[in-house]
Structures are given as C-alpha cells and as structure tokens.
Amino acid sequence: MSATVKVEVGLGDRAYDILIGPGLLAHAGEEIARRLPGARAAVVTDENVAAAHLDALKAGLEAGGIAAAAVMTLPAGEKTKSFSHLQDVVDGVLAARLERRDIVIALGGGVIGDLAGFAAGIVRRGMHFVQVPTSLLAQVDSSVGGKTGINSPRGKNLVGVFHQPRLVLADTDVLDTLSPREFRAGYAEVAKYGLIDRPDFFAWLEKNWREVFSGGPARTEAIAESCRAKADVVARDEFETGDRALLNLGHTFGHALEAAVHYDGARLVHGEGVAIGMALAHRFSARMNLASPDDAARVEAHLKTVGLPWRMADIPGELPGAERLLDYIAQDKKVSRGTLTFILAHGVGQSFIARDVPASEVLSFLMQSRPG
Amino acid sequence: MSATVKVEVGLGDRAYDILIGPGLLAHAGEEIARRLPGARAAVVTDENVAAAHLDALKAGLEAGGIAAAAVMTLPAGEKTKSFSHLQDVVDGVLAARLERRDIVIALGGGVIGDLAGFAAGIVRRGMHFVQVPTSLLAQVDSSVGGKTGINSPRGKNLVGVFHQPRLVLADTDVLDTLSPREFRAGYAEVAKYGLIDRPDFFAWLEKNWREVFSGGPARTEAIAESCRAKADVVARDEFETGDRALLNLGHTFGHALEAAVHYDGARLVHGEGVAIGMALAHRFSARMNLASPDDAARVEAHLKTVGLPWRMADIPGELPGAERLLDYIAQDKKVSRGTLTFILAHGVGQSFIARDVPASEVLSFLMQSRPG
Numbered sequence: 001m002s003a004t005v006k007v008e009v010g011l012g013d014r015a016y017d018i019l020i021g022p023g024l025l026a027h028a029g030e031e032i033a034r035r036l037p038g039a040r041a042a043v044v045t046d047e048n049v050a051a052a053h054l055d056a057l058k059a060g061l062e063a064g065g066i067a068a069a070a071v072m073t074l075p076a077g078e079k080t081k082s083f084s085h086l087q088d089v090v091d092g093v094l095a096a097r098l099e100r101r102d103i104v105i106a107l108g109g110g111v112i113g114d115l116a117g118f119a120a121g122i123v124r125r126g127m128h129f130v131q132v133p134t135s136l137l138a139q140v141d142s143s144v145g146g147k148t149g150i151n152s153p154r155g156k157n158l159v160g161v162f163h164q165p166r167l168v169l170a171d172t173d174v175l176d177t178l179s180p181r182e183f184r185a186g187y188a189e190v191a192k193y194g195l196i197d198r199p200d201f202f203a204w205l206e207k208n209w210r211e212v213f214s215g216g217p218a219r220t221e222a223i224a225e226s227c228r229a230k231a232d233v234v235a236r237d238e239f240e241t242g243d244r245a246l247l248n249l250g251h252t253f254g255h256a257l258e259a260a261v262h263y264d265g266a267r268l269v270h271g272e273g274v275a276i277g278m279a280l281a282h283r284f285s286a287r288m289n290l291a292s293p294d295d296a297a298r299v300e301a302h303l304k305t306v307g308l309p310w311r312m313a314d315i316p317g318e319l320p321g322a323e324r325l326l327d328y329i330a331q332d333k334k335v336s337r338g339t340l341t342f343i344l345a346h347g348v349g350q351s352f353i354a355r356d357v358p359a360s361e362v363l364s365f366l367m368q369s370r371p372g
Numbered sequence: 373m374s375a376t377v378k379v380e381v382g383l384g385d386r387a388y389d390i391l392i393g394p395g396l397l398a399h400a401g402e403e404i405a406r407r408l409p410g411a412r413a414a415v416v417t418d419e420n421v422a423a424a425h426l427d428a429l430k431a432g433l434e435a436g437g438i439a440a441a442a443v444m445t446l447p448a449g450e451k452t453k454s455f456s457h458l459q460d461v462v463d464g465v466l467a468a469r470l471e472r473r474d475i476v477i478a479l480g481g482g483v484i485g486d487l488a489g490f491a492a493g494i495v496r497r498g499m500h501f502v503q504v505p506t507s508l509l510a511q512v513d514s515s516v517g518g519k520t521g522i523n524s525p526r527g528k529n530l531v532g533v534f535h536q537p538r539l540v541l542a543d544t545d546v547l548d549t550l551s552p553r554e555f556r557a558g559y560a561e562v563a564k565y566g567l568i569d570r571p572d573f574f575a576w577l578e579k580n581w582r583e584v585f586s587g588g589p590a591r592t593e594a595i596a597e598s599c600r601a602k603a604d605v606v607a608r609d610e611f612e613t614g615d616r617a618l619l620n621l622g623h624t625f626g627h628a629l630e631a632a633v634h635y636d637g638a639r640l641v642h643g644e645g646v647a648i649g650m651a652l653a654h655r656f657s658a659r660m661n662l663a664s665p666d667d668a669a670r671v672e673a674h675l676k677t678v679g680l681p682w683r684m685a686d687i688p689g690e691l692p693g694a695e696r697l698l699d700y701i702a703q704d705k706k707v708s709r710g711t712l713t714f715i716l717a718h719g720v721g722q723s724f725i726a727r728d729v730p731a732s733e734v735l736s737f738l739m740q741s742r743p744g
Binding site (some may be wrong): 083087090091094095111121122123124125128148152153154158159160161162239240350 | 455459462465466467493494495496497498519521524525526527530531533534586611612
C-alpha cells in the first residue's frame with residue numbers, strides 16, 4: 001500500500017484517518033481491525049454498488065478477520081434517504097444484535113453514507129461507523145466530517161446528526177466504474193476546495209485536471225488535498241457554528257436549482273448544481289463589486305473546460321422564473337431569521353460568509369442570469 | 373422565586389442549569405429568554421399533561437416573550453416513543469419553520485422528554501431543547517443528562533441520541549397532580565441515588581420520606597439532591613463509557629420484569645420495576661457474598677415502608693419462568709459480548725459495575741426469587 005496517502009482529521013478523542021489510494025478494499029478488514037479489534041460489522045450499500053464492489057469488500061473484511069454480521073442492500077438513488085429506509089437499516093442492525101462497539105459500514109456514495117451514518121449515530125445512541133465511499137463526490141466531501149442525515153418532504157438533509165466515522169477508506173480504483181458524468185460531478189467539489197481558500201490548488205487543477213480524470217497519482221493527490229481541505233475546516237468548526245459554512249460555496253444556488261428541477265437527476269445531479277452555483281456565486285460577487293469579473297470568468301472557463309455545466313442555460317428543459325428560484329433559496333436550511341446568507345468571494349481562493357445579502361439584489365441577479 | 377434551587381450540570385460548553393422549586397411554570401419564558409433571547413419554541417406534550425399544565429406553561433412563556441410557534445399534543449403512554457411519532461414531531465417542528473437556534477420544549481414525563489429530545493437532536497442536526505418535566509421520575513432522572521430516544525420492536529430505548537437540554541425547569545407544584553402510585557414510582561429513582569453512592573442521603577430519606585411525599589422544602593431538597601447526584605455522574609461520563617452505568621442500578625432486573633409483563637403499566641410501571649430491581653440487586657449482592665444480608669434487608673424495608681413493590685411476588689399476575697426472565701435480561705442493551713453486566717453493591721451507597729457476572733448464578737438466583 002505504498003501508494004496510500006493518509007489524511008488525519010484532528011478532532012481530539014474523535015480523531016480519525018482518511019486513507020486514500022488504489023486497492024484499499026482488499027485491506028478493509030486489516031485497517032478496521034487495527035482500529036476496532038474484534039468488532040462485528042453491518043454493511044449498508046445500494047444495488048448498483050453491491051453489484052460492482054460488495055464481493056471485493058466482503059473478501060477484504062474477511063481477510064482481516066472482520067465478520068459481516070449483516071448486509072443491507074438498498075435501492076440506489078436519493079429517495080433512499082427517507083425515514084422509512086432509516087427505520088429499515090436501524091432494524092437490520094438491531095436484528096444482527098450488534099452492540100455499541102460494533103460497526104456500521106457504508107459502502108456507496110453520498111446517499112448510502114448519509115443514511116448509514118445516521119443509523120450508526122442513533123442505534124444504541126451511537127455505534128462505530130466506517131465510510132467506504134465509492135463515488136468521487138463521497139470521497140472528497142460527504143464521507144468526511146460527520147454530517148449524516150435524510151431528507152424530509154420539506155427539504156433535503158433537514159433531519160440527521162453529526163456522527164464522525166472512525167475511519168474513511170477511499171479506494172481510488174473504484175472510481176473507474178463511475179460514468180464520466182458522475183466523475184465530473186464529483187470533480188466540482190474538488191474544484192470547490194481550491195475556490196474556497198486554496199488558490200494554488202485551483203491553479204494546479206487548471207493544469208492537471210486531465211491526469212485527475214484519467215487516474216493514477218494525480219487523482220490520489222487531488223482527492224487527498226480535497227480531504228485535507230475539508231478536514232481543516234471540520235477540525236475548526238465541527239458543528240457548523242461558523243467557518244464550516246464556507247463548504248457551502250455554490251450550494252445555496254445549487255440546492256435551489258436542484259429543487260427547481262425536482263431533483264431530477266437526468267437534468268441535474270448535485271455536483272452539477274454545485275458547479276453552476278459556484279459560477280453564479282463568483283459572478284454575483286463581481287456584480288456586487290466584491291471581486292473582479294476576471295475571477296468569475298476564470299471559474300466559468302475551468303468548469304466549462306472540464307465539461308461541467310456552469311450556467312443555468314446548461315440545464316436541459318424549462319426553469320421556473322426568478323421569483324420562484326428565490327423562493328427555493330429562501331427555503332434552504334441555511335436561511336437564518338429571514339435574511340439570506342451566501343458564500344461569496346473576493347476572488348479565486350478567497351471565499352467568505354456574507355450575511356444579510358439583500359434579497360432584492362439576488363432577485364435581479366437571477367432575472368439577468370436566467371436563460372431566455 | 374426564593375424557594376428555587378439551582379443545580380448546574382458541568383458539561384463545558386454544553387453546561388446547563390436545572391431549576392427546581394414551586395411555581396416555575398409561570399417563569400418559563402423569563403428563564404428561557406435569559407438564556408436563548410429571541411428564540412421561538414415548539415411545545416411537545418401529551419393529552420393528560422396538556423389538560424393539566426399546558427395553559428400555565430403557555431402563559432409563562434408569553435409573559436417572558438417566548439413565542440410558542442407550534443404545540444404538538446400526543447397520546448399519553450409508552451407507545452408514543454415510536455418512529456412514527458418521532459416523524460410526526462420532526463415534521464411539526466419543520467412545518468413551524470423553526471431554525472437551529474430555536475427551541476423544542478418537552479412538557480411531560482419521560483416519554484415526552486425522550487421523544488421531544490430526540491426530535492430536537494435530529495432536526496437540522498440539532499436544535500435547542502428545554503425540558504419541563506411533569507413527573508417525579510422525569511424531574512430526577514430522564515430530564516437530566518441528555519439521553520433521548522424511542523423504543524424499537526426489539527427493545528426499549530434502542531434508538532436515540534445524546535442531546536443535552538439547555539435548561540431544565542422542574543416545577544415541584546405540578547407533582548401535586550400525580551397519582552400516589554406515580555409519585556411513589558418516581559421516588560424509587562430518588563432512593564436509587566442514595567443507594568448508588570450517597571449513604572447519608574439514603575439515611576435522610578429513611579427519616580424524611582413522609583415530608584418528601586407531602587410536598588414543601590423537603591420535596592424540593594430531595595429532587596435537588598437527586599439532580600446533583602445525576603449531574604455529577606453525567607459530568608464524569610457523558611456518553612456512558614464508564615461510571616454512568618451506575619445509574620442503571622436496579623434497571624437490568626427492572627427492565628427484564630417490565631418486558632416480562634409486556635410493559636403493562638397496570639401490572640408494573642418503570643419506577644416499580646426499578647424498585648424491585650434494586651432490591652434484587654442488593655439481595656443478589658448478598659448471595660454472591662459481596663455485601664451483608666442486613667444491607668439488602670434495609671433496602672427492602674425502606675421500599676416496603678414507602679409502599680413500593682420490592683419483590684417479584686408483588687407484581688400482580690403470573691410471571692414467566694426463571695429461564696425466560698434470564699432471556700429478557702440477556703436481550704437488554706447493556707449486555708456486552710454475551711457476558712452479563714450488573715450494577716451490584718458492597719452495601720448501601722456502595723454500588724459498583726460488575727462485569728462478567730456468570731449467567732448460571734443469575735439463573736439460580738431468579739429460580740429462588742420467583743414466587744411460587
């Protein structure tokens with residue numbers, strides 16, 4: 001495992017390692033047993049991921065002496081982040097008679113990680129949890145930092161807990177089974193870390209993105225640097241009372257667009273919404289005279305170069321009007337006491353939390369930015 | 373409010389006050405607003421408690437400028453601690469558009485406190501939470517310490533989170549509306565704190581229990597001392613990785629008996645199960661030559677004096693056989709890796725955590741202790 005990179009998340013007595021590199025599934029049991037000797041595990045996954053990777057994970061667990069006491073294979077897709085599937089997973093873990101020192105393992109993308117992590121956080125008021133993320137998005141974002149949850153009919157991720165994993169195993173080989181579109185969507189979150197506060201990383205990505213897409217050491221390095229960036233923010237502000245909100249760069253506009261297409265993945269997946277959202281956040285920052293239009297143009301150009309959507313016109317089909325889009329923004333859970341909070345930027349790698357952004361400015365910006 | 377006693381729970385940045393005394397409902401808004409200015413509240417209660425105390429709480433909130441944005445009145449009883457009622461409460465809080473800095477207030481006994489606290493712990497990954505306990509059991513036990521949760525078909529309290537309240541308001545006047553049986557059941561948990569590690573308190577209770585039952589300063593003092601005892605343990609071991617298990621004195625036998633009567637409150641309520649469980653724990657300790665039989669007799673005598681059940685024969689109706697009772701014990705969530713953990717005692721006020729208690733000893737003790 002010489003190609004494995006280790007990133008430590010510094011959270012005191014809840015500190016944990018993120019291991020990133022090729023072939024890690026085969027070492028899953030060994031790495032888990034080193035940290036949680038004698039634990040039994042329930043594996044939670046979805047139908048697509050199970051077909052591609054479940055056997056490899058089970059073999060890796062067995063090789064390290066970790067017993068898979070239960071395997072729960074759920075339908076793939078965002079709808080699985082529901083109360084009823086949460087209840088099913090909780091019941092499956094209890095049926096396997098797992099105890100607090102046993103483990104729930106999430107094998108999958110963000111949906112499985114969020115759901116399984118929530119279940120691990122509430123069974124017996126908190127069991128151990130291990131993330132084995134299989135999408136780029138999950139490897140660089142959702143599997144790190146302890147946010148877990150499900151959706152409510154009233155909005156996404158409105159119900160959940162902070163529950164840190166004990167270990168994250170990001171096997172870079174499994175990303176080869178992703179569709180190009182899915183890989184690109186995850187790449188939006190990689191670029192995000194450069195845009196938040198790592199301008200050198202963004203410049204490196206502008207130069208090396210082809211190697212990140214094609215695999216090998218540059219991919220591992222991009223994922224590791226993303227995890228380092230996220231781990232830094234999380235260690236500073238685990239429960240999102242301050243700086244952690246920076247990770248929402250692109251997400252307020254992005255979530256509103258996802259809601260506007262009713263979470264129709266054929267039209268827009270999460271990472272694509274974030275890509276458009278980041279471009280809009282930078283363009284809006286320029287419009288508010290907070291940053292140079294050149295910076296916004298640079299962000300847009302890179303997203304376009306890698307094949308990501310970067311403007312609302314890139315979303316197939318009709319979008320609702322600007323006022324309706326503003327409604328979607330105002331329903332977002334990051335809205336506080338009726339004022340609008342956005343992550344804006346003074347330039348590439350210079351993002352900040354802007355509170356009390358006037359809704360009227362947002363509305364007229366949306367009117368200009370909407371196609372047609 | 374000169375008669376109010378304040379007990380502080382020392383949990384660093386999650387420290388909070390327990391206020392104990394007569395007439396506190398009228399000051400609810402004032403006390404909450406002092407700690408959480410400008411917050412809005414959702415009140416969760418049950419039908420019985422609402423009839424007796426909801427108007428008084430609402431008036432108290434209003435007087436202090438705290439808006440009750442929603443009131444949810446649920447059916448009374450243990451069955452309410454379910455996934456479906458949890459989902460209802462979560463949805464009610466979201467429907468009222470409460471944010472992370474707003475409050476869920478639990479007005480009720482342990483069922484309402486556990487359920488509402490769990491909802492507060494998971495809506496938006498954690499909102500503020502205030503406990504207004506209306507039973508003696510809730511005032512001295514469940515409202516303090518942050519354990520929240522619901523039942524699963526596989527056992528009680530198997531699903532939940534640790535979520536500390538921001539304030540506990542224990543109005544001793546509301547206890548006057550309890551039935552004598554319900555008050556006595558709560559008293560079992562008061563006596564428990566003496567038995568765990570406060571022999572002087574137990575001796576004080578032996579002398580002053582009549583005044584505790586009849587109300588006035590002795591009642592406030594007994595509740596305050598119970599809260600101090602619990603707060604000490606919780607501050608030492610918030611997440612129950614060690615000493616906090618001492619609070620389970622009487623609960624392993626007690627839970628098994630509750631399960632054995634299928635949680636039929638007509639036959640046995642929780643505090644009664646704890647009373648019998650404490651007596652059994654002391655008698656079993658004597659049998660294992662850990663303590664003198666005189667101590668067990670002293671515990672039994674006090675429980676009997678105050679009118680609590682203290683032996684299995686005091687439970688009306690048939691009980692299952694000893695082997696079945698052992699099964700109920702082994703399904704308890706405190707069972708770890710197949711070994712039995714009990715809280716036993718070297719004497720009054722000298723409890724300790726006994727791991728690896730041989731199941732065979734428990735079985736023959738149950739055979740002797742069962743009636744008939």
